[in-house]
Amino acid sequence: EHHQWKKRRLSQATSSQGIREGATQGCHLRRHFSNNKILVELDEASGVAIMKLKNPPVNSLSLELLTEFSITIEKLEVDRSCRGVIFLTSAAPKIFSAGLDITEMSVQELWLLLNGSNMVTIAAINGSSPAGGCLMAMCCDFRIMADNPKYTIGLNETQLGIVAPFWLKDTITNILGHRLTEQSLQLGQMYTSALKIGLVDQLVPEDKVQSTAAYFLTDEKMHEDCNTSVVLRTLMFKALRKNSRVLCAFLREECNSVPRILSNLHKIININIYYRISL
Numbered sequence: 207e208h209h210q211w212k213k214r215r216l217s218q219a220t221s222s223q224g225i226r227e228g229a230t231q232g233c234h235l236r237r238h239f240s241n242n243k244i245l246v247e248l249d250e251a252s253g254v255a256i257m258k259l260k261n262p263p264v265n266s267l268s269l270e271l272l273t274e275f276s277i278t279i280e281k282l283e284v285d286r287s288c289r290g291v292i293f294l295t296s297a298a299p300k301i302f303s304a305g306l307d308i309t310e311m312s313v314q315e316l317w318l319l320l321n322g323s324n325m326v327t328i329a330a331i332n333g334s335s336p337a338g339g340c341l342m343a344m345c346c347d348f349r350i351m352a353d354n355p356k357y358t359i360g361l362n363e364t365q366l367g368i369v370a371p372f373w374l375k376d377t378i379t380n381i382l383g384h385r386l387t388e389q390s391l392q393l394g395q396m397y398t399s400a401l402k403i404g405l406v407d408q409l410v411p412e413d414k415v416q417s418t419a420a421y422f423l424t425d426e427k428m429h430e431d432c433n434t435s436v437v438l439r440t441l442m443f444k445a446l447r448k449n450s451r452v453l454c455a456f457l458r459e460e461c462n463s464v465p466r467i468l469s470n471l472h473k474i475i476n477i478n479i480y481y482r483i484s485l
């Protein structure tokens with residue numbers, strides 16, 4: 207299975223299909239990376255990359271999508287004009303992702319990539335998000351979801367007869383805590399009230415999901431959050447997850463220079479770039 211994935215990945219990387227420079231819109235230079243299943247729009251002025259899944263009808267995580275996902279993340283990781291933010295969202299209405307395409311490959315590579323990423327990642331969940339769709343969102347640093355009672359999110363693996371592996375359990379435990387995770391996995395529960403249990407960070411009207419994700423990076427949001435930038439918060443997260451002393455020391459050093467950082471968002475962005483390089 208892994209061999210098949212590697213083979214596909216290699217052939218797609220070498221064919222390099224669909225990478226093109228986009229047009230200038232106003233004074234903002236936008237670059238579009240596009241392949242069959244993933245659309246990326248990178249705004250060079252803000253350094254914000256929006257990554258859209260487009261695998262109709264339900265955005266299932268097929269082998270092809272997962273392969274393109276890996277290639278895209280790797281490209282963004284090394285792209286200096288991407289200042290570390292992805293809004294992961296769906297190009298289709300109503301469904302964020304139906305999860306793994308059951309007939310195909312493991313989703314573990316996606317988990318490794320998103321968890322190991324040095325970029326700030328935000329899931330803009332604009333529809334239902336069962337199983338692998340939920341996993342993908344949980345691997346992001348923040349989750350913004352459309353406020354629509356028809357949309358559910360959760361790990362329904364048990365209902366499908368799949369035993370959740372330890373890494374999936376650990377991911378949800380980090381977010382929900384131990385007891386709620388047990389309940390959630392035992393029942394294979396899908397939630398309509400994901401905010402209440404903390405599975406998502408914010409519910410917003412459907413047409414505001416993407417703009418709210420974008421707002422996370424602004425100075426206003428930083429001031430709202432007690433003058434703590436999203437980048438520093440994310441560094442803290444990642445340091446905790448990786449439990450790395452080096453990373454914690456680096457974070458402490460950056461926190462000491464907060465007043466200097468606060469005055470200028472670009473400095474924060476530079477820190478993030480430095481952080482990425484220094485790992």
Ligand SMILES: CCCCC/C=C/C(=O)SCCNC(=O)CCNC(=O)[C@H](O)C(C)(C)COP(=O)(O)OP(=O)(O)OC[C@H]1O[C@@H](n2cnc3c(N)ncnc32)[C@H](O)[C@@H]1OP(=O)(O)O
Pocket residue numbers: 263264266267301303304305306307308312313334336337338339341362363366368369370371374
């Ligand atoms: C050990 C490793 C752990 C990894 C953890 C991850 C595991 C997984 O992700 S397993 C997959 C779990 N996914 C689900 O349980 C989703 C099941 N689907 C749904 O709940 C719904 O389809 C929906 C809410 C996503 C969408 O509902 P709706 O808009 O009503 O659309 P339909 O149900 O009519 O579906 C349209 C079409 O899409 C096909 N489809 C749905 N889900 C998947 C899928 N996961 N993979 C492939 N195809 C899927 C569905 O069969 C329909 O096809 P047609 O009948 O041919 O139109």
